[in-house]
Amino acid sequence: xxxxxxxxxxxxxxxxxxxxxxxxxxxxxxxxxxxxxxxxxxxxxxxxxxxxxxxxxxxxxxxxxxxxxxxxxxxxxxxxxxxxxxxxxxxxxxxxxxxxxxxxxxxxxxxxxxxxxxxxxxxxxxxxxxxxxxxxxxxxxxxxxxxxxxxxxxxxxxxxxxxxxxxxxxxxxxxxxxxxxxxxxxxxxxxxxxxxxxxxxxxxxxxxxxxxxxxxxxxxxxxxxxxxxxxxxxxxxxxxxxxxxxxxxxxxxxxxxxxxxxx
Numbered sequence: 001x002x003x004x005x006x007x008x009x010x011x012x013x014x015x016x017x018x019x020x021x022x023x024x025x026x027x028x029x030x031x032x033x034x035x036x037x038x039x040x041x042x043x044x045x046x047x048x049x050x051x052x053x054x055x056x057x058x059x060x061x062x063x064x065x066x067x068x069x070x071x072x073x074x075x076x077x078x079x080x081x082x083x084x085x086x087x088x089x090x091x092x093x094x095x096x097x098x099x100x101x102x103x104x105x106x107x108x109x110x111x112x113x114x115x116x117x118x119x120x121x122x123x124x125x126x127x128x129x130x131x132x133x134x135x136x137x138x139x140x141x142x143x144x145x146x147x148x149x150x151x152x153x154x155x156x157x158x159x160x161x162x163x164x165x166x167x168x169x170x171x172x173x174x175x176x177x178x179x180x181x182x183x184x185x186x187x188x189x190x191x192x193x194x195x196x197x198x199x200x201x202x203x204x205x206x207x208x209x210x211x212x213x214x215x216x217x218x219x220x221x222x223x224x225x226x227x228x229x230x231x232x233x234x235x236x237x238x239x240x241x242x243x244x245x246x247x248x249x250x251x252x253x254x255x256x257x258x259x260x261x262x263x
Contacts, residue, residue, distance in 0.1 A: 008032065009039070013046035013129055016158045017039035019052040019143035021052075025097035026143045033154055037067060039047070040156035041219065044075065047159065047174045057217070057228030059138060059162040060208040063152045071202060072211045073152050075160015077228060085136070085168040085256050092164050093263040094141035094240065097149070099161070100260065102240050103233035104186045104248035106179060106198065106205040107136040107167055111226045114213040116220070131225075133174040133205065135138035135250040137258060138230045139164035140237060148237065163263075165230055168248075180204040184234040185249040194235025205231035 006029055015030030021074045034040040048055070057077035063070060083090050094100030111131025114121075140148075141163035147154055148161065171177065175176040180199040185192060198204045210230035216223050240246060 008043050010046050012043050013050055015051045016143065017047050020159075023095065024143065025095060025145065026063060027145070028044055029144060029146065029150065029154060033150060035153070037073075037153060037156065039072060040153035041107050044159065048076060051078070056082055056226075057165070057230065058212055059160050059230040060212055060232050061155065061160060062232055067152065072208065072215075072232075073156050073160060074212060074215055075156065075162045077162050077165060077230065078149075081139075081162075081164035082228070083164070083166055085166050090166055090258040091261040092137075092139045092166060092258040094139060094163060094242070095143045096242050096262040098143040099139040099141060099145050099147070101148070101237045102186065102188070102242050102246040102258075102260070103138040103140060103237055104184050104194070104235050104250070104256075105136055105138050105233060106231045107134040107165060108132075108205060108209050108231055109134070109230040110223055110225055110229065111161045113225055114217065116217055118218045119214055121210045121213050123206055123210060126213055127175065127206050130206070130209060130212065133171050133179065135168040135171065135248070135254045135256055136230070137166040137168075137246060137248050137256050138162065138233070139166070139258075141263070147207070153182050165228060166256055166258050167228070169254050170183075171254075182251040186235045186238055187247045187249075188238060188240060189245050193238050195202050198234050201232050201234060204253040208232050
């Protein structure tokens with residue numbers, strides 16, 4: 001996108017916000033694809049200004065291959081898309097004519113607000129700001145069907161492709177556990193679709209939190225205690241359709257489940 005003007009940025013943002021609000025698909029990307037990460041986050045920031053609802057967390061996803069040394073991206077998570085797994089057989093919506101996927105993830109809760117002026121963290125410093133780690137599922141969905149095939153700038157421009165979290169059990173004693181070595185699985189309709197460990201996710205879930213603390217300081221966004229960090233897909237981004245049953249397993253001890261419905 002050559003030198004995107006402010007009007008174009010806001011047009012793209014408005015198209016995504018309205019499509020998400022009204023539940024309709026965007027068969028084509030609503031403008032010129034952002035040429036760089038800076039432009040993509042300008043679109044996301046404009047969409048945040050237009051969107052209704054409380055931001056209660058941020059998703060972190062991988063950029064592979066990295067762009068200018070940056071290997072992760074972020075997007076907001078809204079309160080009305082977050083559910084506790086103890087609510088039972090949860091119905092989690094996707095944009096049926098857009099893109100939909102489910103991801104097994106470690107969900108991190110911020111305990112202490114990061115210093116907004118601090119732009120570099122060690123892993124230990126990042127860990128000290130966390131008060132809980134849960135197992136869970138991220139629902140990735142967008143009104144634009146091609147969001148996952150047009151690169152990270154498109155993903156960023158539509159809220160990072162997030163459309164919800166299912167928050168499972170808290171992991172007791174997580175500070176003394178190497179979560180990167182836990183086996184994680186994801187089944188769709190009873191079939192094993194993915195299996196991996198977080199060791200394959202760059203520097204793992206705590207590293208995702210560290211990235212977010214640094215990234216948000218650079219963007220001038222203050223993170224808050226109690227907000228969630230969806231730390232990245234352990235077994236991959238697995239496409240789902242309306243009616244699918246999703247079961248994520250963690251270390252053979254914890255299971256988080258949901259059923260996919262239409263937005």
